[in-house]
Amino acid sequence: MPIGFLVNRLVLAIPTLFGVSVVVFVLLRVVPGDPIAMMIPPGAGQEDIDRLRVLYGLDRSIPEQYGIWLGQALTGDFGTSISLRSDVLGLVLQRLPATLELAALALLIAGALATGLAVLGTASRGRWPEAVVDGVTGTVQAIPDFVWGLLFILALGVLMPVLPISGRFDPRIEIDFATGFYLIESLARFDLDTAAMLLRHAILPAVALALPLTAVLARLLKSSLSEAMTQDYVQVAKVRGFGPGRLIVREAMRNALIPTVALSSVQVTFLIGGTVLVERIFSYPGIGNMAIGAVINRDLPLIQGLVLTFAVLFIAINLVADLTYAALNPRVRRG
Amino acid sequence: MSLDPVLAVEDLWVELGPLDLLRGVSLSVAAGQVAGLVGESGAGKSMIGRSILGLLPTGARVSQGSIRFRGRELVGLPIRAHRDLLGRGMTLIPQDPMTSLNPVHRIGRHMLDVLRLRMGLDRTTARTRALALLDEVHIRDPEAVLMRYPHELSGGMRQRVLIAMAFACEPALIVADEPTTALDVTVQRQILRLIKELQVHHGTAILFVTHDLGVVAKICDTVTVLHSGRVLEQGPVADALGAPQHAYTQALLAATPRYDRPADTLHPVPAPLTEALRVEATALRRGG
Ligand SMILES: Nc1ncnc2c1ncn2[C@@H]1O[C@H](COP(=O)(O)OP(=O)(O)OP(=O)(O)O)[C@@H](O)[C@H]1O
Ligand SMILES: [Mg+2]
Secondary structure: OHHHHHHHHHHHHHHHHHHHHHHHHHHHHHOOOOHHHHHOOOOOOHHHHHHHHHHOOOOOOHHHHHHHHHHHHHOOOOOEOOOOOOEHHHHHHHHHHHHHHHHHHHHHHHHHHHHHHHHHHHHOOOOHHHHHHHHHHHHHHOOOHHHHHHHHHHHHHHHOOOOOOOOOOOOOOOOOOOOOOHHHHHHHOOOHHHHHHHHHHHHHHHHHHHHHHHHHHHHHHHHHHHHHHOOHHHHHHHHOOOOHHHHHHHHHHHHHHHHHHHHHHHHHHHHHHHHHHHHHHOOOOOHHHHHHHHHHOOOHHHHHHHHHHHHHHHHHHHHHHHHHHHHHOHHHHOO | OOOOOOEEEEEEEEEEOOEEEEEEEEEEEOOOOEEEEEOOOOOOHHHHHHHHHOOOOOOEEEEEEEEEEOOEEOOOOOHHHHHHHEOOOEEEEOOOOOOOOOOOOOHHHHHHHHHHHHOOOOHHHHHHHHHHHHHHOOOOOHHHHHOOOHHHOOHHHHHHHHHHHHHHOOOOEEEEEOOOOOOOHHHHHHHHHHHHHHHHHHOOEEEEEEOOHHHHHHHOOEEEEEEOOEEEEEEEHHHHHHOOOOHHHHHHHHOOOEOOEOHHHOOOOOHHHHHHHHHHHHOOOOOO
């Protein structure tokens, strides 16, 4: 199944990306706000403005502009950022690793915390720890990621400054990396000091992103686990003398993960979306932070490139979720 | 009987909130014997099995009586101690083989887990033993079956696997709760014969729950007739079914199909009789 499935999904991704590009392109050009106005010095004449409009192709009709953009995009040229005066693809690729590392760290934290909470809640069914788990997840879920970010900055950056609250690394330290994946690279080189420094910078935004997802995942997983624990196969395993920990981890967990994974891909895309505000708050140099700058400057080519990047990420997340689902579920794998 | 029974239930009362689900049930299963437990749906048959295995549904509890397993009192036994008896001491052959195997684990994983973790066998020995057990339940090509997932096997095959797993730990007692009702009629007969065969070979005591007196006549040594949570008739199969004392047993017999009796001469158990029995049962009160 996997090869045919993958090809199928990649083919399906083409119209999706095409649709996204059309919608973004048209939307950006019909909403008010002129990118040229943002870049000219005060006092520039109408002539200069017109020259810039021609330079960026903004004097043509929208379908014409789209045609040109698409033709170039298909050759890998996504235009030049108006505000940063640099190649869009290059800019995005330079910033993307930072966001991917942050999101992966957040996902890891959310997955671990959610699993712990769900197992604790299931194991203590009907007793007080379950009530605590339900209360905590309910509260945490009600607070959005950027609010967590602000709270962390206030608590751990200002009131009790124990962690850095800005940037991806300590600018006083010289570092030389071959890739944009600084954390992964330093871990792979066993450069633990650098890895720790990077982690100290990433941990607050990552936890802020992770908390709402943790709550949703914990609730999904806990209810799936409780459901699985009532199934006949768990009862039969119990009658073979297996203890409660084993029943949850070895018998119920994988069955509970199947519906949880199916339902959580949307939640993970929310986490990616959350990077926009959270990266901004922590001045973290990823594509989310860049997106806000691009919008403020009405940098049309950059916005287009970033939106398409987010679309590709969402498609990839759904693909990974589907592959995980199939890997967990033997009834799908061969069927 | 000179031998101590493997299982002796005495005056067992189980309540769920204000409801009495079992009302003073007594029964025993002698070593190497098959004790039948019959009764209509809702009579409390499964509740007896669950009490013995320590799997009462939440809210239900033993309010009076005793369950002795190999001389050891189970009522009031701490959960952990009861769990240690499961598998090697007593176990279950479940009713529905379609839902009783974990869908994400291969058959091999199911069997090896039991043999390694409960019997303490090493990997190679466990594998050899698993193959022998599958062979014992007449599964052809056991090697291949170990690699299969439950959904790749028929109901009959799955029940054979579950039977193999029940006998894997050589328990003294097996509770078989309607182990054939979920299966095709032709498969039912094979599975019954298989359980009897393994029971004789391993000398296991079985509490066999069914609603079919025909099955009781075929494989049980003794029988207990249950209705509304109380025992109406009890004794060796030959006596209880040959010369039933209770009107309900007689009615059940008249409702049971037999090879020498065409189906159209069967009489269902009369509703007024079951209703009267229900009223009678509700009037029963726990003693001291
Ligand atoms: N989980 C439960 N919660 C509440 N009541 C229950 C539960 N399980 C069974 N009961 C009740 O307990 C009584 C006995 O049920 P039990 O399952 O022992 O019947 P049974 O003789 O096994 O019937 P069947 O032939 O349908 O399996 C019934 O009245 C039933 O409604
Ligand atoms: Mg039952």
